[in-house]
Amino acid sequence: MKFYKYQGTGNDFVVIDDRDETFPVSQKLIADLCHRRFGVGADGLMLLQNAEGYDFRMVYFNSDGTEGSMCGNGGRCLVRFAHDLGIIGDSTVFIATDGEHEAKVSPEVVSLKMIDVNNIEKTESYDFMNTGSPHYVEYVDDLENLDVYAKGKAVRYGEPFVSKGGTNVNFVEVVGDNKLNVRTYERGVEDETYACGTGVTACALSANSRLGFDKFVDIKVVGGNLRIEFNRTENGYDNIYLIGPAVKVFEGNI
The missing domain is CATH 3.10.310.10 (Diaminopimelate Epimerase; Chain A, domain 1)
Known part of the structure; x- marks a missing residue:
C-alpha cells in the first residue's frame, strides 16, 4: 500500500x-x-x-x-x-x-x-466550545514549564467532560497584543501534540471574547506559527480561517 x-x-x-x-x-x-x-x-x-x-x-x-x-x-x-x-x-x-x-x-x-462558532461556554477558570472538535481553553502564566500531559489528562478524563466523550485541552499564555502561545493535549492521541488546528482556533476566539483581540490572532505552538482570522457577529463568529504551512x-x- x-x-x-x-x-x-x-x-x-x-x-x-x-x-x-x-x-x-x-x-x-x-x-x-x-x-x-x-x-x-x-x-x-x-x-x-x-x-x-x-x-x-x-x-x-x-x-x-x-x-x-x-x-x-x-x-x-x-x-x-x-x-x-x-x-x-x-x-x-x-x-x-x-x-x-x-x-x-x-x-x-x-x-x-473552519465552521462558524455560535456558542462559547464561559466559566471563571476556562472557556469551552466546539470548533469542529470540542475544546477546553485555560489561561496560564508559565506555559513553558507546565506539565501539559498531566494537567491535560486530568481535564480530559474529568467531569463534566469524560461523560460527554472527553475534550481536547488547551493551555494559553498571552505574550502580546493579538499574540498567544498555546500547548494542547489531544484526545485520541492522548498526549501533547506539536499543534492542534481546531485548538488554536478555539484559543483565538476565546482571546477575542475575554481580551478583545480582534480580526486575527497570531499563535505560536510547539511546532511553529499559525494565524487565525475571524469575523465577530452578533451571534458568534464566522469567516474563521486557520492559516499556516x-x-x-x-x-x-x-
Missing part, C-alpha cells in the same frame, strides 16, 4: 489516496500505522475519497485508530495533498465530518475555512 506523510506545524499525518475506497479500515491497522515505533508514526491517519458535489471527502482517524472529529491541521494537509495530486487548483471546497469547508492554497500556506515529508510503501 502506498502512503504519504504530511505535517502542518509538527502535526503529522499518514495520508492515503483512497478514491477507489479500497483501504481496509480497522482500528488496529490504523493504530499500527500511526505507531511511532512499529509503524510509520503519526498523530492521525486521513483518507482522501471522492464525494459527489465536492472536490473530495476528508475521513480522519485518531492515532489510536478511532474515527475522529474535525482536525484543522489535518484538513490543511489534505488540501495540500489534493493540490499535489492535481485534484484541485489554488482553491477547493471539500466535505468533512463537521460539514463543508473551503480552502485556499499558496506555496507558503494553506488557509482553511502544510508540507509533504515523504512517501513510501508499507
